[in-house]
Amino acid sequence: MNALIPLYVVIPLASAFIMAILGRLIKNIGKVVVVVELLFLTCLTLFFMLKSQGTLVYRVGGFPDVGDIPIAIYMVMDGLSKLLLLIISAVGFLTALYSVSYTREYTAERKFYILFSLMIAGMNGIVISGDIFNIYVFLEIAAISSYILVAFGVEKHQLEASFKYQVLGCLASLLILLAIGFIYWGTGTLNIADISRQLPYSAPFVKFVSLLFLVGFGLKAAIFPFHAWLPDAHSSAPSPISAMLSGVLIKAIGLYVIFRLFFSMFALNADIAMTIIVLGTLSMIIGGLMAIGQWDMKRLLAYSSISQMGYVVMGVGIGMLILVRNGSQTIAAFAIFGALLHLLNHSVFKSLLFLNAGAVEYRTGIRDMRKLGGLSEKMPITSKTSLIASMSISGIPPFNGFFSKLIIILAAVQAQFYWLAFIAVAVSIITISYFLKFQKYIFYNKPGEYDHQIKEAPLPMSIAMMILALLCIMLSLMVIPSLRDQFIFPAVNVLIKNLQYSAAVLG
């Protein structure tokens, strides 16, 4: 079973090259290949989740360890990686299905699918890599393809957003590379499991390096002081790409790596935990407040992403702080469970909302909410699915967002962070208010200034939106203990039992 792990990188990379070579000869090969490839990866991940337990390790090239020094490049698959792989492949599959009709307006349609596949390869690579330099390489693969995809329509605002994103993204990559250099200087190794054995427990050196990593990956994940590029890039990109960026990319190349490094590589540290909680809370508040004032519907959704990611960061931060203070493991597990569940839920409902916004823009060509309105009769499927997604994201029972927010808030109360619980409830109310605005101005107000002969979105787009809406309802079943233990708790255990990571990988 270990030999299947490299497939996550090999399949998307190989299909990107196949598309590039055969694309000129066979029309529409890109669409077919991407959809089939991602469906296969989704099934493979589900198979891994159901059939395998513990940590799987694959050594690239098969070089054995010399003494206890790992020589080969490690690919590690544990509970956290599996959860992220499921998000990447499942949301990627539905987005690719949606793109099949959305990308007809582009002249270079073939290249869209090549870059999409490369982006998937990069994200999968980050998630299964057990080696810090390979994380950097895959991060650049994912980031460069996303820079191009943001500017895919080569319109004025897209180019501007992409340039801004690129400058900040390059800066983040350089900080990460610098931090990797320092780590190699201090420990003489690049393998995450090996580094965690060699790093000194607490020293100014470790603090400095963790700060570099936090800024670098914070820029990639758009946590509060580093969020400037996100509203531009996510709102200007073509809608399927906005869904991928907001739903998957910021989680896979930002938050996942932060969790992996600060739990499994560095020793847990109260200062870093406090910083993470504060940054998470600030992004929650500021993202929410900024979202209220937006009139561009995709920009509103982009700010809402910052706010919702704040919940995830705060939940994980609370868990981390409890672990540092040797508090109850159960409460820490509860907080991290809520955060990871919210990560999964957010990837579903936020990509659905971006796809809805894309469907509206595809039919009307308008993004300003003041000029829209009355679409609920003209586009019933888009309207209904976006209502489900809006209710999920604002935390209305029985949709999935309610449970994950409730768990995070309950965990904050149990850990006696009453202020954080209060802020989380307040931001939840803010979320309801801006999604009421979103619903009212697009779907329910009196009809706006668009062509009134519009129809419902094309069939592939409708199918993708309906499946995502169904997932919004189904994922609330994740709180049932047997499903929870099967899908989410392996990931929670990786973070809770952080000291066992290097033993599990190096054996």
Added chain:
Amino acid sequence: MIPFILCLILFLIGLYGIITQKNLIKIIIGLAIMEYSVNLFLIMIGYVDGGTAPIFAEKFHIGSYVDPLPQAMILTAIVIGLATTALLLAMAIRLYRKYGTFDIRKINSLKG
């Protein structure tokens, strides 16, 4: 120690360029300077005084040699840097065609 300080100065020059310059091309140059300084830093980590190339052969017995791993890393980083710089320049050209200027104060269709 002096090479490391010079490397830090180079890094800060690049950062200064990114923050203060208003011209797209100058921002790209700033990023390139920062990238070179990081590459230099990584090379210096692997440097050993009086070391030779790490070639492993029977007749070629050597005492101390430089660490080859940072060099391999730098080769990868240089290729990635080439790709990002090329992409940035391509975007700058496209931006110039749309806006007719390289000045970031005049490229401001996105607000809020």
